[in-house]
Structure formats: C-alpha cells, structure tokens
Amino acid sequence: MNKQTGFPYWYLLGEMTRVEFKLRDQGTLFGFLWTLLQPTLMFVVLYMLFIKWLGHFVSQYGAYLLIGLVLWNFFQKATSMGLSSLKRRTSLIRNYRFPREIVVFSAVLSVFVSSLLEMLILLPFLFLLGVRPNLAWLWIPLIVVILLAFVISVALFLAVFAAEFHDMERIWEVVTTALFYLTPIFYPLTIVGGWKRRLLSLNPLTIIIMNARACLIDGLTPRPYASLAVIFLTAIAFAGGVAFLRRCEHRFADTLIA
Amino acid sequence: MTKDSEEFAIRVHNLGKRFLIGTKKGKDSVLNTVGSWITGRSPRRELWALRDVSFDVRKGEILGIIGANGAGKSTLLLLLAQILFPTEGGVHLSGRTNPFFQLSAGLQAELTVLENFSFCAALLGLSKSEFNRRLPEILAFSELEPYLYARYGELSTGLAARLPFSLAIQSEQDILLVDEMLSVGDQAFQAKCIGAFKDLLNKGKTLIVVSHSMSLIKSLCATTLYLRNGRPAFLGNTDEAIAELLQDLDVNVRAPDAAGAPSGSAPFIRDAQTAFIHIIQSTVSALEEQGKRIDVVNDDLRAQKSEFAVIRDILKEQRAKNLAETNKISSAIESLQATANRFTVKSRDMGQFSRTDREKTSCESANPQPASTLEDFNLFYAEARRSWKSVLGHSGPLAITKSSTSSIRLAISSLASPNLKKGMRAGDEVITTAINFDGVSQALKSSGLVPAFVDLDPITFNMDVRQMEKAIGEKTRAVVLPHLAGSCAPVDHIAEICKKRGLWFVELNDAGLGGTYDGRFFGAFGDIGTNGPGMDSTTAASWGLTMSNQNPMESIFAEIVRSSSHLSERNDERSNHYDLEREEGLMPDWSRIELSLRSCRTLSRSIADLDPSNEAAANEELARFLSGYPDWFLVPQPPKAAITKPDYFAFLVKDSAPFSIEDLQRALLFTTPGGCLRIVLRWLPSAFNDDDCRAFNDLKHSHLLMRRGIGIQARSDLGDRRLDSLEKLVGLLKPK
Numbered sequence: 001m002n003k004q005t006g007f008p009y010w011y012l013l014g015e016m017t018r019v020e021f022k023l024r025d026q027g028t029l030f031g032f033l034w035t036l037l038q039p040t041l042m043f044v045v046l047y048m049l050f051i052k053w054l055g056h057f058v059s060q061y062g063a064y065l066l067i068g069l070v071l072w073n074f075f076q077k078a079t080s081m082g083l084s085s086l087k088r089r090t091s092l093i094r095n096y097r098f099p100r101e102i103v104v105f106s107a108v109l110s111v112f113v114s115s116l117l118e119m120l121i122l123l124p125f126l127f128l129l130g131v132r133p134n135l136a137w138l139w140i141p142l143i144v145v146i147l148l149a150f151v152i153s154v155a156l157f158l159a160v161f162a163a164e165f166h167d168m169e170r171i172w173e174v175v176t177t178a179l180f181y182l183t184p185i186f187y188p189l190t191i192v193g194g195w196k197r198r199l200l201s202l203n204p205l206t207i208i209i210m211n212a213r214a215c216l217i218d219g220l221t222p223r224p225y226a227s228l229a230v231i232f233l234t235a236i237a238f239a240g241g242v243a244f245l246r247r248c249e250h251r252f253a254d255t256l257i258a
Numbered sequence: 259m260t261k262d263s264e265e266f267a268i269r270v271h272n273l274g275k276r277f278l279i280g281t282k283k284g285k286d287s288v289l290n291t292v293g294s295w296i297t298g299r300s301p302r303r304e305l306w307a308l309r310d311v312s313f314d315v316r317k318g319e320i321l322g323i324i325g326a327n328g329a330g331k332s333t334l335l336l337l338l339a340q341i342l343f344p345t346e347g348g349v350h351l352s353g354r355t356n357p358f359f360q361l362s363a364g365l366q367a368e369l370t371v372l373e374n375f376s377f378c379a380a381l382l383g384l385s386k387s388e389f390n391r392r393l394p395e396i397l398a399f400s401e402l403e404p405y406l407y408a409r410y411g412e413l414s415t416g417l418a419a420r421l422p423f424s425l426a427i428q429s430e431q432d433i434l435l436v437d438e439m440l441s442v443g444d445q446a447f448q449a450k451c452i453g454a455f456k457d458l459l460n461k462g463k464t465l466i467v468v469s470h471s472m473s474l475i476k477s478l479c480a481t482t483l484y485l486r487n488g489r490p491a492f493l494g495n496t497d498e499a500i501a502e503l504l505q506d507l508d509v510n511v512r513a514p515d516a517a518g519a520p521s522g523s524a525p526f527i528r529d530a531q532t533a534f535i536h537i538i539q540s541t542v543s544a545l546e547e548q549g550k551r552i553d554v555v556n557d558d559l560r561a562q563k564s565e566f567a568v569i570r571d572i573l574k575e576q577r578a579k580n581l582a583e584t585n586k587i588s589s590a591i592e593s594l595q596a597t598a599n600r601f602t603v604k605s606r607d608m609g610q611f612s613r614t615d616r617e618k619t620s621c622e623s624a625n626p627q628p629a630s631t632l633e634d635f636n637l638f639y640a641e642a643r644r645s646w647k648s649v650l651g652h653s654g655p656l657a658i659t660k661s662s663t664s665s666i667r668l669a670i671s672s673l674a675s676p677n678l679k680k681g682m683r684a685g686d687e688v689i690t691t692a693i694n695f696d697g698v699s700q701a702l703k704s705s706g707l708v709p710a711f712v713d714l715d716p717i718t719f720n721m722d723v724r725q726m727e728k729a730i731g732e733k734t735r736a737v738v739l740p741h742l743a744g745s746c747a748p749v750d751h752i753a754e755i756c757k758k759r760g761l762w763f764v765e766l767n768d769a770g771l772g773g774t775y776d777g778r779f780f781g782a783f784g785d786i787g788t789n790g791p792g793m794d795s796t797t798a799a800s801w802g803l804t805m806s807n808q809n810p811m812e813s814i815f816a817e818i819v820r821s822s823s824h825l826s827e828r829n830d831e832r833s834n835h836y837d838l839e840r841e842e843g844l845m846p847d848w849s850r851i852e853l854s855l856r857s858c859r860t861l862s863r864s865i866a867d868l869d870p871s872n873e874a875a876a877n878e879e880l881a882r883f884l885s886g887y888p889d890w891f892l893v894p895q896p897p898k899a900a901i902t903k904p905d906y907f908a909f910l911v912k913d914s915a916p917f918s919i920e921d922l923q924r925a926l927l928f929t930t931p932g933g934c935l936r937i938v939l940r941w942l943p944s945a946f947n948d949d950d951c952r953a954f955n956d957l958k959h960s961h962l963l964m965r966r967g968i969g970i971q972a973r974s975d976l977g978d979r980r981l982d983s984l985e986k987l988v989g990l991l992k993p994k
Contacts, residue, residue, distance in 0.1 A: 011389070012380035019366060019377055096381040097339055097355070167287040250343040254277060257342060 013102050013109070020081075020110035035114055036121065039073045046186045057188045062129040063217050068185040070122060071209050074115040075151055076176050081107040082155025083172055086163040090256045101245050104159045108152050126216070134219035143215065143222065147208050150234045156241030163252035183209065204230045267433055267464035268315040268338065272347035275308040275333055307333040308488045311347070320455075320465040322479030322496060324472070324503055329485040331468045335435045338466060353432025353464070354383065367411030371402055371421065374410045378422060382429045392428055399454070400424035420447060427454045433464045452478065472500055642851045645858050646803060650779050650789075655812035656805040657819060658854055662790030663697030664844045665802025666766055669786045670698070672804075672814045673736060673762050674705035679810070682707060682735045682762070687952070689729050690738040691721050692942050692960040695766055698738065699945035710734065710952040711943060714959040719894035719910070719967075720747035722959075727755055729954045736762035741773075741780060742939065743908035743963060744877070745894035749775045749783045762786070772861050773903040780902075781805060791857055801846055801854040819844045877907045890915035908969045910962060939964070 024031075043066055055061045085107035086093065086100065093100065162168035183205050189197055200206055207230050211222040308330040315321050323331050336342040337349055365374050375396065379389040397403045400420045405413060410421070426434070434455075455465060455478065469475050475482060475496060482499035484492040492502045643656050650656075659665040674682045682688075684706030690698065692711040702709055712725040720742050737756050739747060749765065756763035765784030767773070771791060773780045781787030782805070789803040804815065846854070884891040892910040896902050911917075941964055943951060 008383075008385065009380075011384070011386040015377045015380040019369065019373075023366060023368060092381065094336075094341065097341055098381060098383060161288075165288045165291065167289060171288060253342050257336065 016106035017109040063131045072185045078108045078111040078151045083158035083162045086159045136215040136219045139215045153237035153241040160248045266314050267317045269350040273311040274346040276345040277305045318462045322475040322482035323468045325485035330488040355433035372406045396428045435466050437468045654807040657815040659802040659844045660846045661800040662802040665788040665804040666697045667701040668804045670701035675814045686735040687733040688736045692957045694942045712954045713957045719743045738764040740766040743894045745896040748897045753783045774901045776899040801850040911966045
C-alpha cells in the first residue's frame with residue numbers, strides 16, 4: 001500500500017462540501033435568502049417578546065439575541081445535517097472507498113459556509129444595533145474555529161448513531177429543542193440562579209456563545225480558563241469522534257449496505 | 259514474503275462475511291435496542307453471505323466471478339474494495355483500488371459534466387493536480403468534451419454512462435473491480451472499454467470482473483471463480499467454471515420433474531453450446547408440463563374465487579354489523595339529544611334551556627317530531643345511564659339526578675333506606691369532614707344520621723386517614739368522604755379500612771369529574787359514589803350521578819328517585835334554603851340528562867385522545883408560581899396515585915402572608931369570577947346542634963381551609979390572567 005503523507009483528501013473534502021452546499025440551497029440567491037428567513041423571523045419574534053423583560057438585564061439585547069441566534073442556528077442546522085450525512089450518502093459509501101468522516105465533515109462545512117454568508121449579511125445589522133468594531137474582534141476567528149470543531153465532533157457521534165438507529169433524528173430533534181432553552185440564546189445566564197446556573201455553564205456551547213458576545217459586543221477577551229477547558233474538551237471530542245467513527249465503520253457499513 | 263507481495267495483487271484467505279439481518283422492519287431504533295437489552299433477546303438472525311473463499315490473483319491477471327443472483331458476488335467485490343469488512347479470514351491487496359458498481363452513484367444531475375468529473379475524481383481518490391493533469395485524457399476517452407458545461411441530468415443514458423467509465427479507467431487504479439459495467443453504453447463504446455481493459459492488463463493492472471454475461475467472461479478472463487450460495491464451487495479454467503454453472507442450472511431446471519426424467523443420466527457436458535441446447539430442450543418440456551398443471555390450477559382458482567366472493571360478502575355484512583354496534587352509543591346519544599331538544603321546547607318547563615339549543619331546535623323543527631311520551635323519556639333516561647356506564651367503565655347501578663346536591667342526597671338516603679340490608683338507622687354515626695359539599699347536612703339530617711367530624715390532613719387537605727380510623731366507634735356505620743380543594747385523600751386506603759371494619763363508604767366527587775386514582779375513576783371506590791359537574795352545581799341547569807357497586811341499590815335508587823317527586827308537597831313546611839331540589843324532586847328533566855350527556859361525550863373523547871387538559875396545565879402553572887412563595891401560600895397536594903381534574907384551583911393563604919385574604923380576593927375577582935371556597939363548600943358543624951354531631955378534635959386544618967382557602971375557577975383561557983393578577987398582587991405586597 002502506498003502511504004501518503006498528511007491528509008490527502010482536501011480535494012475530496014472541498015468538492016463534497018461544494019456539492020452539498022450547491023445542492024442544498026440549489027446554489028441560487030433565492031435558495032440562500034430562504035435560509036436567512038428562519039433566523040430573521042426568530043429574531044423578530046423573540047426580540048419583540050422579550051425586549052421589555054430581558055432588556056433590563058442585557059444592555060444591548062438586540063445584538064445579544066442576534067449573535068446567539070446565528071450561532072445557535074449554525075449549531076442546530078449543522079448537527080442535524082451531520083447526523084443524517086452518512087445515511088444520505090449511502091450510495092457514495094457503497095461505491096467509493098474514502099475516509100468516511102469526510103462525509104460528516106463536508107455536511108457540517110457546507111452549513112458552515114452558508115452560516116458564514118449569513119453572518120456577513122447580518123453584520124450591518126449588528127452595526128445598526130449599536131455594535132462597534134474593537135480590538136477584541138481579533139479573537140473571533142479562534143472562537144469560530146472552536147465552534148466549528150465542536151460541532152463536527154458532535155456530528156461525528158450523531159452520524160454513527162444515526163446510521164445504526166433510524167430514530168436518532170427524532171431523538172436529536174427533541175434534544176436540540178431542549179438545548180435551545182438550556183443555552184442562553186435569548187436570555188442571559190444572570191436570570192438563572194444557583195446550581196442551575198452552574199449546570200448551564202457546563203455546556204461548551206454556552207461558553208462559546210458567551211465568548212463570542214463578550215468579544216463582539218463588549219470588547220472583552222474570552223474568559224481564559226473556561227475557554228481553555230472548551231478547547232481541551234473539543235480536541236478530545238474531535239479525536240474521539242474520528243476514532244469512534246473509524247471503529248464503528250465495520251458496523252455501519254453492514255447496516256447501510258446490507 | 260516480499261517476493262509474494264510483489265507478485266500477487268490480491269490474496270484472499272478463508273474469507274467469510276456474515277450479516278445480521280433484522281427479522282422485522284424497523285429493527286434499528288434506539289427504543290428497540292434498549293428493549294432488547296432489557297428482554298435479553300436479539301431480534302436478528304445471522305446470514306452468511308460468503309464463506310470459505312480463498313484465492314490469489316497475480317498482478318496483470320484478470321479474474322472472472324460468476325454465479326447466480328444472491329451467490330455473494332457483490333459481497334465479495336465489496337470486501338475486496340474494503341467497503342465491507344470480513345467477519346473471518348482476510349483480504350490483502352497491493353495497490354490502489356476502487357470499485358465501481360453503480361457507476362452513477364456519485365453523480366449529481368443538477369451539476370455540470372465538468373463538476374461531476376471533478377467530484378467523481380475526488381471520490382476516486384485523485385488530488386486536484388492529478389485530476390487537472392488527467393482531464394484531457396479523460397475527455398478524449400469519454401468523447402464528452404462538447405457537453406462539458408451541460409447539466410449532467412440532460413445527457414442521454416448512453417452518454418451519461420461514459421462519464422464514470424472514463425474516469426475509472428483513466429484514474430490509474432492498480433486493481434479494478436468491475437461489476438456488470440458493460441450493460442450500458444453503445445456497442446462502439448463497449449468495444450472501447452474492452453480494449454481499454456486489455457491495455458490496463460498489459461500495463462500490469464489487475465482486474466476482477468463480475469458478470470452474468472458468459473461471453474464477456476469468456477472473452478476477457480482465463481481464470482474464473484464460480485460462487486454457489488456464498489461458497490466457492492469452482493475456481494480455475496473459465497470454460498470449466500461456466501460448465502459447472504450451466505450444469506447446476508440444468509439440475510435446477512430439472513428438479514421439479516425429477517421423477518419423470520432420471521437426473522443421473524445427464525450427459526457430461528464439455529461444450530457450452532451443447533449444454534445450452536440441452537437446457538433449452540429440457541426447459542421447454544418442463545414448461546409444457548407446467549403449462550398443463552397451470553390450467554388445472556386455474557380452474558381450481560376460479561372455483562375458489564367464487565367461494566371467496568361469498569365469504570367476502572359475509573365478512574362485509576359482519577363488519578357493517580360491528581360498526582353499527584360500536585357506533586351505537588354515540589349515535590344513541592346524538593339522536594336522543596336531538597329528541598331531547600324537541601321535547602324540551604315542547605314541554606312547558608323549559609326555563610333553563612339555553613338559547614343555542616332553542617335555535618338548534620327551531621332549525622330542526624321542519625323534521626317530523628316524535629311524540630314526547632313518558633315512554634320516550636324513560637328510554638332516553640335508560641340510554642343516558644348506559645352511556646355513562648360505558649364511559650366510566652361502571653357495571654353496577656347508576657342513577658342520573660337533578661343536580662350534584664341531589665346525587666349526594668340520593669347516595670346518603672339510599673344507605674338509610676329501610677329496604678337495604680344492613681342499612682343505616684336514625685341515630686347511627688357517619689364519619690365525615692367538617693368542610694363538606696352543599697347538601698350533605700340536609701341529607702344526613704333527613705335520615706337522622708349523626709355526623710362525626712374528623713380533621714383534614716395538612717398535606718392533602720382531605721380527610722386525615724389516621725384520625726378517621728381512630729374515630730370509628732360503636733355506632734359508626736359509614737364514612738362519607740368528599741374530595742376537597744382540588745385534591746383528594748388516599749381513597750384506596752380508606753376503602754380498605756371501611757371494608758375491614760364493615761362500614762359503608764360513600765365517596766363524593768362533586769368537583770373533578772374524570773379524575774382518576776390509580777387508574778380508576780373517582781366515585782368508583784365507594785360503595786356509593788357521586789359525580790357531578792363541579793362548580794356549576796350552584797347554577798340551576800345541572801345534573802349529578804350516583805353510582806354504586808352494590809347491586810341491590812338498583813331498585814333502591816329507583817324507589818327513592820320515584821318517590822322524591824311526591825316529597826315536595828309533604829315537606830313544604832320543613833324546607834329551608836337547602837331544599838331547592840326537594841321541591842322539584844331528584845328526577846332530572848330532559849334537558850339536564852342532555853347536559854350530562856354532553857359532559858359524558860367530552861369525557862369519553864378526552865379519555866380516547868388521552869388529551870391532557872389545558873386546565874391541568876394552567877393549574878400546574880399556578881401551583882408552580884405559588885410554590886415560589888412558601889411562606890405565604892400552600893397548595894394542597896393529592897397522593898401520588900391520583901390524577902385530579904378539579905374545575906377550580908384551590909390554595910391556602912398562610913397567616914404569615916403580608917396581605918389579607920380580602921386583598922387577594924379583590925385582586926382575583928378583578929379579573930375572574932369565582933373566589934373563596936365558601937361558594938362550593940359548607941361548614942357542616944354550623945348546620946347541626948352540638949348534641950346532634952360529634953367533633954373529634956379542634957379541627958384545626960379544617961378551620962384553616964375554611965378561613966384561608968381560595969378557589970379560583972379553572973378556565974384555561976383565563977389562566978394567564980389569573981397568574982398575571984397574582985403576580986401583580988405579590989409584587990405590590992412584597993416590599994411590606
């Protein structure tokens with residue numbers, strides 16, 4: 001066997017991401033605008049509902065909510081796309097030999113690309129909502145990379161389970177619905193007290209989103225210890241996810257193909 | 259060793275593949291998996307798709323694989339491609355490989371031909387630079403250059419098939435795994451492919467070809483593996499392998515009429531052509547034979563068909579009958595309601611009838627109206643009772659009465675009936691709670707019964723079981739248990755004690771129809787139980803149910819209900835403010851039966867839908883809110899086995915609350931009707947002289963509930979506002 005150095009599948013990863021992205025939004029402007037509709041609507045509804053109440057706790061509630069929603073939206077869409085990726089790509093898996101994790105990577109990346117575009121479009125709105133550029137923005141790429149790695153790790157596990165169990169999609173729907181309320185997307189953690197607050201802060205997503213807000217809105221650097229913990233955890237989860245997928249490849253190949 | 263690995267492209271040793279096949283659909287769910295962990299049973303069975311396969315293929319060689327469908331050919335290729343993994347044995351490959359089975363797998367109809375080339379190349383493991391370098395050759399081979407920017411979906415099938423072929427052949431795989439690839443594409447292109455294969459072989463590439471086309475295998479391969487049911491049947495010279503296969507087919511064809519033609523005499527076949535002729539001949543004769551048999555079977559089938567038609571008709575009839583049976587109750591309710599409308603409009607005392615009902619009646623008045631005789635009414639009454647019984651799952655006697663209060667009166671006076679064995683007599687003692695429903699005092703008084711009051715449990719705010727047990731004395735004959743404050747006592751426990759001590763048990767469930775305890779409806783635990791529509795009992799248009807699990811009650815109920823209508827004249831002078839019903843008797847009129855039927859239907863529907871009511875949710879929300887102020891409020895908690903469905907929400911305001919109970923009432927009345935529990939509940943001791951009743955102790959908790967209990971009508975649409983006003987009030991009072 002000829003051993004190739006490094007990761008020889010960048011080309012495949014890029015191609016598959018491109019195909020996924022094009023097919024999902026039909027590669028058109030309108031397709032893309034449709035994907036913008038959902039977060040926009042959520043923003044308007046939640047903003048109108050909670051500005052009176054939660055506005056007392058958060059100084060720039062609009063920006064706070066918008067950032068939370070966009071990041072959450074990415075998490076939710078990417079994990080559900082990742083979850084179904086192996087199943088959706090059964091015919092590729094049956095006919096071509098390539099590292100299976102690429103299927104999951106490309107599913108998440110394709111959502112990531114459209115989320116990036118969303119963010120670009122929503123940036124002017126952030127400006128309108130009173131956010132001004134500051135030096136702390138330099139942290140943003142790092143935060144985004146951590147989020148991406150975290151989402152991929154989650155998706156890797158989900159995809160393997162979904163290949164084995166057909167009700168995984170339903171289960172994850174329920175879990176994400178609960179997670180939406182358990183993550184400070186539209187409310188600040190400060191309104192929750194005591195042990196509940198500590199519990200909610202254990203969610204890596206909470207820390208990532210809070211870091212993003214701290215940088216974008218308040219111009220603060222990310223909280224060092226929590227962030228390092230998240231980076232550490234994400235690295236473990238990522239490596240674990242890939243290892244898990246490879247370990248289970250025999251199993252899900254049987255289930256998918258047989 | 260090194261020499262071996264250089265010489266052989268593929269080494270397969272003792273290869274086996276087992277699949278676990280689910281025995282039924284929908285096997286792979288988390289739920290089922292957890293279920294199978296618990297039950298320890300696996301819903302799968304094993305299937306060996308391939309076993310004991312061993313062979314080596316040298317570099318530059320080509321191996322054909324043949325076999326019937328399901329013989330394991332594709333599984334073998336998938337194993338060689340390392341897409342599936344062996345259960346036993348192993349595969350060793352030297353060189354880059356990629357299978358192509360369904361050649362269109364990776365192709366996307368919406369993308370252009372070029373994009374598809376690029377994507378497929380990536381899938382085949384090419385890098386970007388490799389792809390760019392090879393693109394001209396690929397295009398030359400495929401002859402697709404003019405269509406490069408056309409959408410792939412727009413190509414004709416023949417052209418479309420060229421795209422993946424060209425890529426696969428040009429992508430420099432060391433080992434090519436080919437599965438039935440030449441079934442598409444035109445003749446010229448096929449010839450080109452075969453030529454390309456031969457070129458590849460000359461370059462030292464290795465090929466494995468799976469095909470059903472014997473001519474293709476013959477023309478390409480020197481060596482062939484014949485698979486039969488997952489086992490290697492023959493490996494070696496292609497002609498001999500094909501001969502084996504054909505012989506098996508021959509046997510298979512002959513198998514049905516083995517008796518007719520001795521299979522042992524099958525000639526030894528060397529020449530494939532002879533074999534073919536032989537097969538065709540025997541097939542034709544077998545088919546002729548079968549044709550005759552089919553004619554016979556056809557006749558049989560025709561006869562059976564007509565029989566089936568008869569059976570089908572019978573089944574249809576039965577199904578219609580069953581349907582009629584199952585719809586009986588609901589249709590009875592509906593038709594009777596319609597009759598009821600007409601009747602009530604006709605009858606003179608239609609005072610409490612609502613406008614919508616009257617409108618409905620006027621709409622229907624064009625229809626011919628049935629005579630509203632006493633017979634009609636009795637039929638209606640009986641049918642309504644039957645509906646209630648079926649919905650409540652109650653088999654004993656059941657009476658519909660004029661109101662909740664009537665149902666309580668009926669319950670208690672039936673126990674004091676002289677016709678009842680072991681019935682109660684004047685002066686007998688009845689254990690009950692000091693807080694009680696309207697009508698209990700009057701019912702006790704008129705039967706001459708002496709109440710003994712026990713206190714409430716501070717958690718459930720219903721009868722304290724321990725006190726009740728202690729209170730049982732010589733004269734005690736019955737326990738009357740009202741379900742209070744949207745909560746209840748441990749009914750099963752009390753029923754058990756009563757049974758043990760030989761007491762009558764009367765269960766009054768006049769607030770919370772449809773609630774259950776341990777899965778049984780309230781009202782079904784007592785020797786006699788009552789049910790009613792709850793708070794509505796204060797309004798005129800109401801009804802009640804009295805049910806019993808004692809069969810003799812059937813006649814006693816009927817007796818009392820019938821005679822009650824004559825009581826009014828006799829007892830005029832004794833009547834007090836409780837005696838509203840007495841003047842009219844216990845018998846419900848048509849409209850009240852109809853009202854009860856409406857509740858009956860709602861209840862049966864909510865049971866069928868398992869629909870948790872909005873009211874329950876609203877009540878829960880209130881309870882949650884109130885529990886946030888444990889120093890101020892107290893919400894009665896029913897036992898865990900109970901699912902109460904009160905139509906009002908009850909809670910207590912503690913003495914330590916910084917506001918008066920009147921403050922709270924004002925705040926609540928501001929938005930919703932309802933208010934203090936006093937509207938539905940009575941302080942029973944005040945209706946008796948001190949000599950006529952017995953209080954067991956100071957009734958501390960009963961006093962507390964009476965004094966500081968608040969009941970709010972549970973109307974889901976007002977739920978938010980109730981919470982709102984409570985929040986507002988609490989907010990106002992908090993600084994104090």
